[in-house]
Amino acid sequence: MPNLPDGPKAPALLQLIEWIGEPVKYLETNAKQYGDMFSVNMTGFPPFVILSHPQAVREVFTADMKQFDAGRTNNILGAIFGDRSVIMLDGDRHKRERKLLMPPFHGERLQTYAQSICEITQNITQKWQKAQEFIMRQTMQEVTSEVILQVVFGIKEGERYQQLQPLVSEMLDNIASPFEASFMFFKFLQKPWIPGSPWNKMKQGNKQIYELLQAEIDERRNHQELIREDILSLMMLAKDEAGEPMSDQELKDELITLLIAGHETTATALAWAFYWVHHVPEVKQKLLAELESCGENPNPMTVAKLPYLTAVCQETLRIYPVGLLTFGRITNSPVTIMGHTFDKEVMLAPCIYLTHQREDIYPNPKEFKPERFLERQYSPYEFYPFGGGNRLCIGYALALLEMKLVLGTILSNYQLSLAKDQVVKPQRRGFTLAPNNGVKMIMDYQKVSQKKMVSVS
Template sequence: MTLPPKVKTPAWLLSQQLKNNPLGCMDAIYKRYGDVVTIMSGSTPIVYVSNPSGIKQIFNNTKQITDSGTFFRDSTLTVEQRGILQIDGLVHKHRRPLLMKAYHGERMNASGQRICKLTEKIISQQGIGKTFTAYEIGLKIILQVAIEVVIGLREGERYEKIKRLFTSLIKYEESPLFDLVVKQFAFAQLDLGRWSPAGYRNYLYKEILQFLYDEVQERRKQADYSRTDMLSELIFARDETGTPLSDEEVRDLLFLPILASRDGAAHSLTWCLYWVHSLRDIREQLLEELDSLGDNLNPMNIVALPYLNAVCNESLRICSSPMFMLPRLVESPLEMMGYELIPGTVLIGNIYLIHQREDLYPEPKQFKPERFLEKKFSPYEFLPFGGGARNCIAAPFAMFQMKLVLATILSNCKLELVNNRPEKQKRFDDQCHPKSGVKMVMRGQH
């Protein structure tokens, strides 16, 4: 077997480097080993690909390369996992369209006004001269939008309860305690009850799943066909055999789209706010484009603005979140990029390094939105939401939301960065987050 070049750094040291300086570590690996490299995990070769031709082969060769839900099941959780990432085969193929309906067409368009109003309300609560973190504001906006779009809840006791539960889970999983203890020590992954680190995490998961299950049952009793949220869509949906989905399956399918508020949307928005407020010329050009709409500031006109689209795309390129594609498994002998891969090899597309290729993106470390005005990139060259059968189902909605939130913030207030120093990165699983959360200060409201 001829594997791609193996990274020689010891596994423990490589893990620390990827944690402390993920982008610098990956840049160094690319410079030394090239765009197809092997990192061994015990006896299993994990091949990282940052070549567009290799990515195309991963997406299109579904006979020899498969995606398995086993990759996405968290062994530290004691709760059942049957969400869109954990299911396989025909079941996965039939569930994706059911979930995607909530993020397309009229459903997506109808949520635009609500996104703008929520953003305006939340950002206006920041006092003049008050310092805050862009991540906290972004998470608050996007989590509330997700609860309304996915579950269909508005103001009220249940709305506040699910918001509080998800916020607690997100903050706990991103806390230094969880990162230091649960991820580093095997014994800490044992569920010893609510007062143990892993046990508290499981407690929050169970509380959320119970809430969703109760909501599913209550909504099924109401049988309101006029509702347009994802929960209502799934309640009346039928599987590939024509049978309605069970309450448990609807519950699990709802969970991930809400939690994705943290894993991509909130941090991507934070990076975008950072870049726009780091580069005055970019911000001024965006404001001019927004002003050109005059009184036509409706959501559909906003999301059609070309420079706004280019700015959001460039932010997703330069600060890829996630940094990697979801893993695939080689099922039968395979030739890729001149290398021979055997069954059992794991393939992972390196999104960050693809977005840093100088042959695709000259001066890749520079924030240049005009790239996306001058050229249309293929889905193997620009893939901020992954690709293939496991690409993010909410990608169109995520872009729609990102544009509207950014445009609404710029139109309603003047913000400044507290620090002019370059923002450092922090790794969280396969995400690259702004380490400080991007500290900002409100200077005025329009």
């Protein structure tokens, strides 16, 4: 293929298997050999170039969006998220959908979700037993699942809530291991006649969730008093410049995208955060001191603005970003990036992981050091855990708020420790880079003075 930089020469199928099974090793090995820009060849993907230099990332993120198509790079996700999901769209349709979705996730709206996040966290962690081992990632999955159901879907109780709750966890557990996640990359595994396959389980769970969401949408359309302050209600009320609301199919596709992308990624990031805080004692000491400075029953938004807590969350997202790559961009015409001209129909993918591991930006990148975010402000091309450009994650502000409040609430109320003094390593969990053992922890004791974050209206 002309005009492509050098890259690994292994057969396409072997490269895909390596990418699925050991993504970190695959990236680091090739970056070491080929540098900031290298081509990869994987079965089922177009010509594919991985970029990690901040200048290259900037040129991709700031380019005219008409130069690239990003939606069609996500075709492996279409069967899960639906064809009307914002991540599947390009051009004017993508612009319209983002404009409709953005308001509920930003500004003053976030304050209305803060108290719910704290209460959900407190309710779920009350089930912990002293000296009993538990897996932090599972607890965080419970928390983020409830946040999605209550804050995004606006469903807190009743039969529909009882049905949705287990379906959410079951569907995501079907892609928990690299082996189970492989169905997303191999078309021949996406067949209805393979009984008990992860693909069939995913599709079945997906269908049931869509039916429950449709019932919820129908009920709210027929009973306007059920329209509340949750994100689904706000999405139903939103109208584009022509005065048209989102269709039922658009609503359902966006909700399933928020469910899978928001629930899975935030749970994983929080599990990593608890690991690092307890793996590096001085980080925990500094963080506890900062939380103590807020006094009794602090306002959640005051906690969310704490600088060291914010730095801990940022460093968590830097060292092992939940997503290794941004969404790919396929060139619509020849495009020049850092002096290299790419032909039409080449996919460019900024690599979050490799950029975040650059020694020239982050000295000693394998070291967990939140202080680096207090000492320096990084550009959106040096630190971009939520992607960038016109594909910046819509829910990034809510995800960061959730990380800070869950971490702050638990550390203020419980003394925890790692169950084993061992190094936790990253492994693929579906779309994410997750801790390999889920982070096994022990609740040593519940603090005598229980803190509750209270909103002041």
